[in-house]
Amino acid sequence: MSNHHTSPATGPVIRTVGLTRHYTRNKQTIEAVRGLDLEIAPGELVAFLGPNGAGKSTTLRMLTTLIAPTSGTAEVAGFDVTKDRAAVRRSIGYVGQGNAAGHQYRGRDELLSQARAHGLSRRDARARTEELLEAFDLTEHADRPVSRLSGGQRRRLDVAIGLVQEPTILFLDEPSTGLDPQNRVNLQEQVRRLNADLGTTIVLTTHYLEEADALAGRVIVIDHGRMIADDTAAALKSALGDLVSLELASPDDALAAARRADRLPGAQVSVTGTRVDLRAPFGRDAAPGLVADLATAGTPVTRMEVVGPTLDDVFLNLTGRSLRETNQTDQSDQTDQTGNELEGEAA
Numbered sequence: 001m002s003n004h005h006t007s008p009a010t011g012p013v014i015r016t017v018g019l020t021r022h023y024t025r026n027k028q029t030i031e032a033v034r035g036l037d038l039e040i041a042p043g044e045l046v047a048f049l050g051p052n053g054a055g056k057s058t059t060l061r062m063l064t065t066l067i068a069p070t071s072g073t074a075e076v077a078g079f080d081v082t083k084d085r086a087a088v089r090r091s092i093g094y095v096g097q098g099n100a101a102g103h104q105y106r107g108r109d110e111l112l113s114q115a116r117a118h119g120l121s122r123r124d125a126r127a128r129t130e131e132l133l134e135a136f137d138l139t140e141h142a143d144r145p146v147s148r149l150s151g152g153q154r155r156r157l158d159v160a161i162g163l164v165q166e167p168t169i170l171f172l173d174e175p176s177t178g179l180d181p182q183n184r185v186n187l188q189e190q191v192r193r194l195n196a197d198l199g200t201t202i203v204l205t206t207h208y209l210e211e212a213d214a215l216a217g218r219v220i221v222i223d224h225g226r227m228i229a230d231d232t233a234a235a236l237k238s239a240l241g242d243l244v245s246l247e248l249a250s251p252d253d254a255l256a257a258a259r260r261a262d263r264l265p266g267a268q269v270s271v272t273g274t275r276v277d278l279r280a281p282f283g284r285d286a287a288p289g290l291v292a293d294l295a296t297a298g299t300p301v302t303r304m305e306v307v308g309p310t311l312d313d314v315f316l317n318l319t320g321r322s323l324r325e326t327n328q329t330d331q332s333d334q335t336d337q338t339g340n341e342l343e344g345e346a347a
């Protein structure tokens with residue numbers, strides 16, 4: 001089902017073994033990333049999904065050579081991120097969480113000079129610039145100094161700048177944070193196109209479930225510095241299965257129905273009053289048979305609802321917490337964003 005396993009002909013473009021990063025804060029050790037083993041093949045589109053503070057940015061910053069691993073190794077484009085930093089940097093594009101554009105410049109000029117710096121002809125540079133301005137809804141703001149753009153407009157410009165050079169491996173750290181839904185969709189479209197048309201390997205972080213789901217490809221779920229799942233969104237969801245909710249005539253009937261539902265392979269069953277919730281792989285397919293059985297047994301179902309699983313259900317099942325709630329309540333880790341150390345000059 002999943003197509004992300006390395007093909008023997010090419011080998012991975014990103015490989016980590018036991019990749020680990022600790023921080024020390026107030027004499028306490030924070031294990032931001034704990035023993036990550038990962039292989040990403042050329043042309044994959046991978047989303048790291050996890051709540052704030054899960055270790056997504058730290059992983060990306062190690063892979064882009066901005067910070068050094070505490071232990072373990074990582075190779076990007078065949079180069080070691082600690083021994084061969086310059087070579088790694090030449091091979092990748094990176095859009096961090098901060099702002100990339102110079103404040104006094106105009107957005108259009110920033111894009112143009114980036115495009116020229118990456119070797120595009122004047123004509124191609126102009127075409128690429130206009131295309132990106134259009135794609136990110138920036139055309140009418142393109143002649144304003146960056147300092148006078150809104151936060152969302154600046155974020156869009158950052159991502160556009162990261163896309164100018166069309167690198168073979170592109171890292172995007174929370175590219176759509178701060179974007180409105182329309183621009184988020186535009187961005188996803190750009191990312192998908194880059195991946196599909198040019199075969200660019202793309203690794204991005206997100207805490208938006210919808211984004212990881214929509215970009216599909218491969219989703220790596222990270223929590224507390226560890227990889228807790230790694231597959232396509234579709235596979236992660238289908239392994240969890242559909243939620244089938246049955247309404248019975250009485251609580252006693254509900255208990256009887258639950259006992260029957262419990263026999264389905266892989267079923268997780270709970271009863272609330274007259275309602276039976278059943279989560280099972282292929283729950284949708286099993287539901288009609290179950291309903292028929294219950295009718296025969298004299299405990300008929302009065303109402304049934306089948307809901308497909310979401311990635312949030314997947315996260316909830318793995319961690320016992322909802323990713324949505326985790327992101328709403330766990331804002332404390334956000335405060336440290338600017339305190340990130342930078343070892344050596346930026347890429």
Ligand SMILES: Nc1ncnc2c1ncn2[C@@H]1O[C@H](COP(=O)(O)OP(=O)(O)OP(=O)(O)O)[C@@H](O)[C@H]1O
Nearest residue numbers: 023025032052053054055056057058333339340341
């Ligand atoms: N420079 C730093 N010094 C100390 N602790 C840090 C530093 N950078 C990150 N951390 C801690 O490491 C853990 C992982 O942080 P990281 O930024 O990698 O998470 P994240 O999943 O990217 O979250 P976010 O979505 O908020 O960026 C958090 O507990 C964070 O507070």
